[in-house]
Amino acid sequence: AQSVTQPDIHITVSEGASLELRCNYSYGATPYLFWYVQSPGQGLQLLLKYFSGDTLVQGIKGFEAEFKRSQSSFNLRKPSVHWSDAAEYFCAVGARGQAGTALIFGKGTTLSVSS
């Protein structure tokens, strides 16, 4: 079955510290991979995506993610966290080249930032 696992439900990091959010997926073939962020009371904003090519992808707000095929992982990283990064983060996978197919989301990781 297709699924996305985000092992960490809640993470707290100090402002200025580095961050890594984990994501593992189970899928028939290499899917498209995404990270979304949801600030309190807000919609989902696309942080970054992986389709093909370089396995280290850069996104908005200083985030990056690395696709590791052998580990079926797509972990999100940021070298220095800002207080405004506190939010819910969702990893998602989607089928390649098929219009209208659903994204499968993980259950999310809540990031808290302490001063």
Next chain:
Amino acid sequence: DTAVSQTPKYLVTQMGNDKSIKCEQNLGHDTMYWYKQDSKKFLKIMFSYNNKELIINETVPNRFSPKSPDKAHLNLHINSLELGDSAVYFCASSPTERNEQYFGPGTRLTVT
């Protein structure tokens, strides 16, 4: 210059009522979606349309009926609302050639 917009943002209504949520995208995408986010923040697909044609119709009560008048709009109508329908509903859109979905701000539906 909002990409995907939804109205209303908040909707409070009583059980048994009928309500609609509207979604519009100005990204020129051909494909649109409705997702439901439950109280535990889990997101699940409900429907998708490509060029006004229904593609996905997940196991959703038939009280939920999507309507796509044109490629830029996908509305969600809900009949006979129940307490369990309380959730946040997100609209999204993507280009046909690439499953890269952009989400609206969400509509928080509360059924009392």
